[in-house]
Amino acid sequence: MHIDAIPTPAAVVDASALSRNLQSMAARLPGSSLRPHVKAHKCTTLAAQQVAHGHRSFTCATPREVIGMITAGVGDDLLLANSVLDVDRLTEVATAAESAGVIARVAVDSVETIEAAHRAGVGDVIIDVDVGMPRCGARPDHAGQLADVARQRGLSVSGVMGYEGHLQMVSDRSEAKERVAEAMSLLRGAHDDVGGDIVSTGGTGTHDLHTIGLDHPTGVTDVQAGSYVMVDTQYATLNQGFEQALTIVGTVIAHHGSRYVIDVGLKALGMDHGDPSIDDCKIWFCSDEHTTFTSSERTFQIGERVHVRPAHVDPTIARHEELWIVDNGEVIDRWPIDLRHW
Amino acid sequence: MHIDAIPTPAAVVDASALSRNLQSMAARLPGSSLRPHVKAHKCTTLAAQQVAHGHRSFTCATPREVIGMITAGVGDDLLLANSVLDVDRLTEVATAAESAGVIARVAVDSVETIEAAHRAGVGDVIIDVDVGMPRCGARPDHAGQLADVARQRGLSVSGVMGYEGHLQMVSDRSEAKERVAEAMSLLRGAHDDVGGDIVSTGGTGTHDLHTIGLDHPTGVTDVQAGSYVMVDTQYATLNQGFEQALTIVGTVIAHHGSRYVIDVGLKALGMDHGDPSIDDCKIWFCSDEHTTFTSSERTFQIGERVHVRPAHVDPTIARHEELWIVDNGEVIDRWPIDLRHW
Numbered sequence: 001m002h003i004d005a006i007p008t009p010a011a012v013v014d015a016s017a018l019s020r021n022l023q024s025m026a027a028r029l030p031g032s033s034l035r036p037h038v039k040a041h042k043c044t045t046l047a048a049q050q051v052a053h054g055h056r057s058f059t060c061a062t063p064r065e066v067i068g069m070i071t072a073g074v075g076d077d078l079l080l081a082n083s084v085l086d087v088d089r090l091t092e093v094a095t096a097a098e099s100a101g102v103i104a105r106v107a108v109d110s111v112e113t114i115e116a117a118h119r120a121g122v123g124d125v126i127i128d129v130d131v132g133m134p135r136c137g138a139r140p141d142h143a144g145q146l147a148d149v150a151r152q153r154g155l156s157v158s159g160v161m162g163y164e165g166h167l168q169m170v171s172d173r174s175e176a177k178e179r180v181a182e183a184m185s186l187l188r189g190a191h192d193d194v195g196g197d198i199v200s201t202g203g204t205g206t207h208d209l210h211t212i213g214l215d216h217p218t219g220v221t222d223v224q225a226g227s228y229v230m231v232d233t234q235y236a237t238l239n240q241g242f243e244q245a246l247t248i249v250g251t252v253i254a255h256h257g258s259r260y261v262i263d264v265g266l267k268a269l270g271m272d273h274g275d276p277s278i279d280d281c282k283i284w285f286c287s288d289e290h291t292t293f294t295s296s297e298r299t300f301q302i303g304e305r306v307h308v309r310p311a312h313v314d315p316t317i318a319r320h321e322e323l324w325i326v327d328n329g330e331v332i333d334r335w336p337i338d339l340r341h342w
Numbered sequence: 343m344h345i346d347a348i349p350t351p352a353a354v355v356d357a358s359a360l361s362r363n364l365q366s367m368a369a370r371l372p373g374s375s376l377r378p379h380v381k382a383h384k385c386t387t388l389a390a391q392q393v394a395h396g397h398r399s400f401t402c403a404t405p406r407e408v409i410g411m412i413t414a415g416v417g418d419d420l421l422l423a424n425s426v427l428d429v430d431r432l433t434e435v436a437t438a439a440e441s442a443g444v445i446a447r448v449a450v451d452s453v454e455t456i457e458a459a460h461r462a463g464v465g466d467v468i469i470d471v472d473v474g475m476p477r478c479g480a481r482p483d484h485a486g487q488l489a490d491v492a493r494q495r496g497l498s499v500s501g502v503m504g505y506e507g508h509l510q511m512v513s514d515r516s517e518a519k520e521r522v523a524e525a526m527s528l529l530r531g532a533h534d535d536v537g538g539d540i541v542s543t544g545g546t547g548t549h550d551l552h553t554i555g556l557d558h559p560t561g562v563t564d565v566q567a568g569s570y571v572m573v574d575t576q577y578a579t580l581n582q583g584f585e586q587a588l589t590i591v592g593t594v595i596a597h598h599g600s601r602y603v604i605d606v607g608l609k610a611l612g613m614d615h616g617d618p619s620i621d622d623c624k625i626w627f628c629s630d631e632h633t634t635f636t637s638s639e640r641t642f643q644i645g646e647r648v649h650v651r652p653a654h655v656d657p658t659i660a661r662h663e664e665l666w667i668v669d670n671g672e673v674i675d676r677w678p679i680d681l682r683h684w
Contacts, residue, residue, distance in 0.1 A: 341662075
């Protein structure tokens with residue numbers, strides 16, 4: 001099947017670019033030094049590709065992601081890197097992990113989340129530490145106390161995590177490196193109080209600024225990067241050597257005067273980082289099912305396929321049912337986006 | 343089941359507010375004078391409620407919406423108000439409509455879309471006319487010629503449509519009314535050239551600015567409003583007497599310092615109109631699975647449910663699997679959002 005026969009709008013992955021991204025990251029952060037974040041693609045088939053590149057531990061953002069990974073038999077050390085109070089869902093996570101013989105660790109950052117993990121029969125928790133990103137995460141000087149509470153409840157505490165999300169897009173790399181080291185110093189301080197084998201952190205934007213190994217004073221055990229797999233127009237600005245592998249492919253359905261309209265709209269895109277891009281074109285606006293654009297450099301025929309580059313990959317992929325894998329213009333596979341929702 | 347037992351994030355509908363919105367609109371635009379747009383809710387159970395309020399003709403934005411409505415047996419006169427070139431999907435529409443004995447009309451705005459409808463065995467088309475919104479739609483002075491082409495292909499042409507989307511949010515209502523009349527004058531001019539029984543237009547923002555009836559010089563046959571059912575924070579600014587019936591309900595999963603975090607993020611919201619709102623709170627930022635906020639007026643407990651008002655309902659609903667219908671704090675029904683995707 002040729003790419004022009006795919007029903008649109010469609011989430012299309014360039015197989016070669018994806019492969020190069022996977023190889024490149026596996027060379028930089030091999031094996032367990034990368035804990036790929038599945039929230040970036042929500043696709044167990046793609047996660048299995050990451051396993052084929054040597055990574056067996058994964059990061060998840062939702063219970064459904066963890067349960068879906070276990071059900072698909074992908075990965076053997078899963079970290080639910082989120083504060084979850086839903087005891088029913090956590091029980092599903094714990095039960096699935098136990099019956100599959102998989103490690104499922106759950107992040108906790110409060111007495112309440114520890115209590116929920118305990119009630120759900122979760123075996124292993126990690127203390128989530130605030131290293132400067134104002135979201136979840138306990139104060140670094142509170143982490144040891146939480147670890148004590150967890151251990152008193154009979155939970156195993158395997159370490160700490162701290163996401164320096166506020167530093168992912170610092171374009172001055174020497175400034176970024178310095179601030180990452182400061183954040184990791186906080187995380188390692190918390191780890192001193194908590195104990196355990198794991199110090200987990202990071203994302204694509206900072207993956208190259210971390211030292212792996214706890215013998216280094218600000219070193220960590222693993223980096224939770226996810227966006228490197230696809231890369232969006234925002235991450236592309238960091239020029240980290242990864243390629244934009246995902247485009248949303250649309251069809252030109254109307255051409256009136258100077259404007260073109262394609263069948264890719266808000267409902268096929270994550271719009272939180274703003275409008276998507278089309279090479280050599282100027283986006284006028286997106287509506288539910290359309291993007292209207294003009295171009296002084298190119299002309300399009302009605303019926304022609306157009307590649308749209310999303311500004312933010314993660315929420316874009318979460319809007320689609322499947323990834324169309326394309327190599328040299330031919331569809332070579334279709335992968336369900338099976339980890340969507342909660 | 344109490345609202346506090348719903349797993350979050352969840353798309354929750356206040357049954358009383360929904361009922362008042364449906365009644366209010368049915369009183370203003372009864373029966374066939376309203377052609378409700380299903381893109382606003384993508385839910386055949388909700389569309390069946392619109393049928394119960396007297397409306398039997400519907401507007402759809404995608405082939406899947408049309409096919410889903412036919413499969414559910416809801417409505418008997420469906421308009422696919424979009425330019426579609428996908429002959430396979432249009433064939434599905436035509437086949438489903440024929441076997442169910444339902445009218446499925448398809449909008450066309452070019453020779454190419456007419457050709458696709460013809461090849462798909464579509465029986466009935468409507469000429470989509472540009473009345474000032476720069477998206478799909480033929481030039482008004484080109485509409486009659488397109489109708490001729492369609493009739494030469496053996497298609498029945500049942501009228502015109504023209505969406506004045508650029509006027510939905512004009513806050514000065516006398517200015518809005520004047521500009522709507524100008525747009526409808528263009529549409530009626532096109533209708534003079536095209537013929538047929540239907541002159542379809544409009545949305546929630548202009549539903550009260552149209553005259554129903556072709557005897558009036560700028561009158562129309564039906565208004566394609568959809569957002570009145572739920573209303574978002576943007577439409578609420580028009581004060582049209584409809585209520586915000588939809589909220590995305592989240593759980594407070596973290597509280598550190600002055601900030602709260604709930605489990606409602608980008609992947610549960612349409613973000614194209616900006617951040618959502620929480621009553622008496624200040625939104626800091628949304629990330630994939632979280633919204634971080636503060637409040638100088640309220641305090642929250644970890645585990646407490648919070649109602650988030652989306653800035654744009656249509657793309658928000660398209661992110662969820664079901665609507666939870668709540669009356670006085672009790673869940674009284676769950677409706678699948680079964681018209682999602684394309």
